[in-house]
Amino acid sequence: MPREAPYLEIAESLRARILAGEWDVGTRLPSRARLADEYGVGRNVTQRAMDRLITEGLLEGRAGSGTYVRRPRERMRMVRSRHREDRGGSPFRADLRERGVTGTWESHSQARQPAPAAIAERLGIGAGEPCVVTRYEFLADGQPVQLSESWEPMAVTDGTPVVLPEMGPLAGAGVVARMRSIGVGIERAVEVPRPARATQEQANLLGISVGDLLLAVERTYYDAEGRAVETADIVVPDARWEVAYEFGIDRPSEA
Numbered sequence: 001m002p003r004e005a006p007y008l009e010i011a012e013s014l015r016a017r018i019l020a021g022e023w024d025v026g027t028r029l030p031s032r033a034r035l036a037d038e039y040g041v042g043r044n045v046t047q048r049a050m051d052r053l054i055t056e057g058l059l060e061g062r063a064g065s066g067t068y069v070r071r072p073r074e075r076m077r078m079v080r081s082r083h084r085e086d087r088g089g090s091p092f093r094a095d096l097r098e099r100g101v102t103g104t105w106e107s108h109s110q111a112r113q114p115a116p117a118a119i120a121e122r123l124g125i126g127a128g129e130p131c132v133v134t135r136y137e138f139l140a141d142g143q144p145v146q147l148s149e150s151w152e153p154m155a156v157t158d159g160t161p162v163v164l165p166e167m168g169p170l171a172g173a174g175v176v177a178r179m180r181s182i183g184v185g186i187e188r189a190v191e192v193p194r195p196a197r198a199t200q201e202q203a204n205l206l207g208i209s210v211g212d213l214l215l216a217v218e219r220t221y222y223d224a225e226g227r228a229v230e231t232a233d234i235v236v237p238d239a240r241w242e243v244a245y246e247f248g249i250d251r252p253s254e255a
Contacts, residue, residue, distance in 0.1 A: 007048035010039055014049060018058060018069055028066045029059070055209050056239070076101075076140070078236065080191060080217075081246035092138055092146070101140045107166045109134040112154065119151050122220055122231045130154040134165050137205055144206050145240050150175075150232040156184060175221055175230050184223050192218040193243065196235070206237050213238040 014035075023029060030038070035046045050067055053059040060070040078095055096103035114128040123131075131151045138146035150165065152175075157163040162170050162178040170178045176186045196216040203210045217234040236243060 006041055007045045007052065010035075010041065010046060010049035011052045013039075014053060015056075015058060018053075023069050025069050025071050027069050029068065031066065052209060055207060075239070076145075076241055078241050078243045079246050080243060081248075096140055102142075103138065103140055104142075105136050105138045107134055107136045109164045109166060111163065113151075115151065115153070119231060122218070123151065123153055123228045125153050125155070130158075132157065132163060132165070145237070147202060147205060147235040148232050150230060152230045153228075156227075156229050157182065179221075179223070179229055184229055186221045186229065187224045188222050190220050190222070191245075194218070198237070202235060206235075208237050208239065215241070215243055217243075 014029075017023065029035070029050070032043050032046045032050065035050075036043045039046065050059060050061075054061055054067070057070060059067050061067050076096075076099060092103050092105070109132055111132050112130040113133045115123065115125060115131045117127045119131070120127040120129060131153055134150045134152075136146075136148040136150070137144055138148070152165070154163070156179075160182045161168045162181060165175070165178065166172060170181055179186050194216050196214040198206065198208055198210055198212045198214055200210050202208075202214065203212065215236040215238060217236065218231070219234060220228050220231040223229050
């Protein structure tokens with residue numbers, strides 16, 4: 001078996017030493033030059049190793065001071081349930097508010113985008129039919145924690161005040177509230193979770209490393225007639241979130 005790149009081996013060694021308690025939270029690590037001498041490698045190798053641990057959230061660099069062991073990031077729980085939409089406003093913001101964290105997002109919408117074949121199949125429309133696509137970067141206390149790409153058929157929303165999800169009177173209210181405002185009642189959502197690895201673009205946006213473990217959730221909303229009115233690909237970094245699915249149990253009716 002080929003050996004890993006030297007910087008990955010050193011990153012693994014430093015990670016093990018930190019987790020073993022050799023350096024406590026808040027402790028400054030030896031300089032890159034000193035670590036390079038210790039491991040018998042060039043300074044650029046220790047630089048890459050420490051940069052990787054900074055990206056992972058294990059270390060933090062302080063300008064003009066050095067590199068320190070960082071307090072571990074909290075791994076938050078995201079609960080996916082039938083009640084997520086009942087709390088008012090954005091489910092994402094409500095999830096974080098319950099944990100004392102401020103949830104915000106940045107978004108960019110484009111109208112009249114032709115639906116790719118895979119998206120069209122999920123929406124039950126013809127390939128190339130016009131949609132509104134919105135790309136989101138979700139933030140927790142200003143740090144990126146989740147990505148999403150949403151597609152809505154323009155046949156559903158064209159000519160209404162909510163055609164663009166993040167503009168108009170219900171900007172940021174969520175898909176269910178927006179659709180309800182134009183007489184479209186969403187009755188169910190189907191979610192398909194799959195494990196994935198971060199691409200370069202996803203890693204850059206989320207502040208993680210290429211190849212890090214993700215949970216990719218394919219979600220589609222359906223109205224009372226079974227028509228798909230929105231589908232989205234949600235990307236959640238495994239290091240920051242654990243995802244739990246909550247199911248209500250219907251009680252048998254009394255005779």
